[in-house]
Amino acid sequence: MEALDIPLARFVLLYLLLLLPLYLLRRLKLGLGREVLISVVRMSVQLFLVGIYLKYIFAINSLLLNLLWIMVIMVVANLNILKKAGLAVRKLFWPSLAGVVCGTLIVLGVFLFLVVRPTPLYDARYLIPLAGMLLGNCMNGNILSLERFYSGLRKNEATFLSYLLMGATLKEAVHPFMREAIRTSLAPTIATMMTIGIVSLPGMMTGQILGGSFPLVAIKYQIMIMIGIFASLVLSMVTSLYLSLPFAFDRMLMLRSEIFAGKKKG
Amino acid sequence: MISFEAVTIGMQGRVLVHDVSFSIMAGEKVVLRGKSGSGKTTLLKALVGGARIMHGVIRINGLAVLPENIQQIRQDLAYIPQEPGVSRETAAEDLLLPFSFKAHRSQEPTAAQIEVVLARLLLDPAILGQKSATLSGGEKQRLVIARAILLNKRIFLADEITSALDAESKQAVFSFLLETDHTVLSISHDPEWIGRCSRVFTIENGSLREEK
Known part of the structure; x- marks a missing residue:
């Protein structure tokens, strides 16, 4: 049994989930918006790069x-x-x-x-x-x-x-x-x-x-x-x-x- | 005897005390005055290796304050800060803390010795069972002095100690520090304390001046 893969279109939906907390943070004037966006981008890029890297590292082993x-x-x-x-x-x-x-x-x-x-x-x-x-x-x-x-x-x-x-x-x-x-x-x-x-x-x-x-x-x-x-x-x-x-x-x-x-x- | 020979002291690269020379004979009671930030505490700390001596030499009983001598020098000195750190659970543990260190492990005082020292500082022996955190400023101060007496210290560095003292503690501390043959180098703004010291120095703009 393998985990169900998430199709790309539905994967993008995940990022839309961020709009709600970002809206709330903005309403509360917490000034965290920029930091949150940067951290989400960094997290995504880092994990994708690691994913690609791991794919090779697992293959080469x-x-x-x-x-x-x-x-x-x-x-x-x-x-x-x-x-x-x-x-x-x-x-x-x-x-x-x-x-x-x-x-x-x-x-x-x-x-x-x-x-x-x-x-x-x-x-x-x-x-x-x-x-x-x-x-x-x-x-x-x-x-x-x-x-x-x-x-x-x-x-x-x-x-x-x-x-x-x-x-x-x-x-x-x-x-x-x-x-x-x-x-x-x-x-x-x-x-x-x-x-x-x-x-x-x-x-x-x-x-x-x-x-x-x-x-x-x-x-x-x-x-x-x-x-x-x-x-x-x-x-x-x-x-x-x-x-x-x-x-x-x-x-x-x-x-x-x-x-x-x-x-x-x- | 303590001597400062053309001493310049700094903290974090900043000169605080510049080219200071003076000496203190055994048993003298000396007080330093000066604005806050003028370098008084730094000067006291330099005696025990707690501030960087940039130029000159400080000697205590003939030994220069240098890394190779610092352990021996520290044996003779007691530093009593404005707010003494009592950090253990009970007052008894705080009082006997030094005897948990390797250097003094075999010299733990007897109950009778402790009682004599406490009485001298007008401390009730019942205090030993109390939690350290519940002691008053004056009690903490006296506990720290009692600890120094048990360690047989001869030179007391006292940093604004009277500010935490109530009337009772004050009398006890004054009579112990000022009416015995211990050497005392203190910092104070308290007119009563200053009046009872044998020599008064003022620090201003990094230099030291003795008041006659």
């Missing part, structure tokens, strides 16, 4: 090409993390990338080599969507944790300094800030796991069911993904935060102001 694709999306995700977290790419590119790579590859390895075991193990049909899903979540979590951690330290410099004066090592002094950042960043994922399946059917599961998989198979994949997301989030956050410390603090153990992106946020 070469280890090297697949790995190259994953590397590219990890770098893009990393740039996005730092940009959204208001941090200087020049200063924190490597530690943050290390977190992304570590969180994604370890979990992906477990998925492909131990749990799913597709043939070949690097089968693009599994590797690419799984990597994308892990990275997407990893990205959002890392944006939150890095932003919370470093803005918390910047705002509470006196408290941080008082820890150093109480004899704390750098790790001890940043620990309360790290705990807070990780806790906040994990909250949405934990909340999702609490309610998943009751209110919403997650996107991937819906996709698989529409694509003709048995619900029980789709559920197994979904549970795998949720556990994977959680594991990769924690791995990447902890790795990025710890590895960024030597880049973010000077020899007096004070936070370097250069790690923040030039433009002040909000």
Whole structure:
């Protein structure tokens, strides 16, 4: 069983559905119209390009090409993390990338080599969507944790300094800030796991069911993904935060102001 | 002893204190005055490595404020900010926080020692069971000072501490900081505090002037 294809004429109808929310936003004078249009255009173009690209990548299915694709999306995700977290790419590119790579590859390895075991193990049909899903979540979590951690330290410099004066090592002094950042960043994922399946059917599961998989198979994949997301989030956050410390603090153990992106946020 | 030798201090590339020289003997009570943004807090922070010394040398008991000495220097100094950050669940946890760090883990004070210190600052020992968030500004301030006493600190950097103090706390804090042999380098606009300090400096346009 395959999902029903949507004919082009009817597909265009979807865009007409946007007119209603756009009208409401306009009436409320929210000034979001331009932003919404740009985001819809970007979303459509990006997805079409990826669709075309994936078609070839699935057909070719070469280890090297697949790995190259994953590397590219990890770098893009990393740039996005730092940009959204208001941090200087020049200063924190490597530690943050290390977190992304570590969180994604370890979990992906477990998925492909131990749990799913597709043939070949690097089968693009599994590797690419799984990597994308892990990275997407990893990205959002890392944006939150890095932003919370470093803005918390910047705002509470006196408290941080008082820890150093109480004899704390750098790790001890940043620990309360790290705990807070990780806790906040994990909250949405934990909340999702609490309610998943009751209110919403997650996107991937819906996709698989529409694509003709048995619900029980789709559920197994979904549970795998949720556990994977959680594991990769924690791995990447902890790795990025710890590895960024030597880049973010000077020899007096004070936070370097250069790690923040030039433009002040909000 | 603390000495500033032709010191220029900056924050984020901006010079805040320019070519300042002075020294403070052990036990002296010094107060800095100046408009907000004049660099007073920056000057205090420079002593503990919290602001960049662009030129000159600051020495504390003979040790220059440099990365290789900073850990040792920090052992002697207590910084008491305007609004002390008490961040733990209870006052007791906040008071004993430094003893959870590796450096002091083996030196946790006894209940008797804690009681003596609290009494000295007119703090009721029952306060230790309270949630930190419910403490008044004056209580937080005294808790932070109590912590510094337990750590045996000799030099106190006090940044506008009297603004949060009620009458009772004020007397306790004044008598502890100003009537003992600790060295105090403070920032204040409080005439009473200024009147009781032994030396008064004014910072203006990045330079420092002692008032006679």
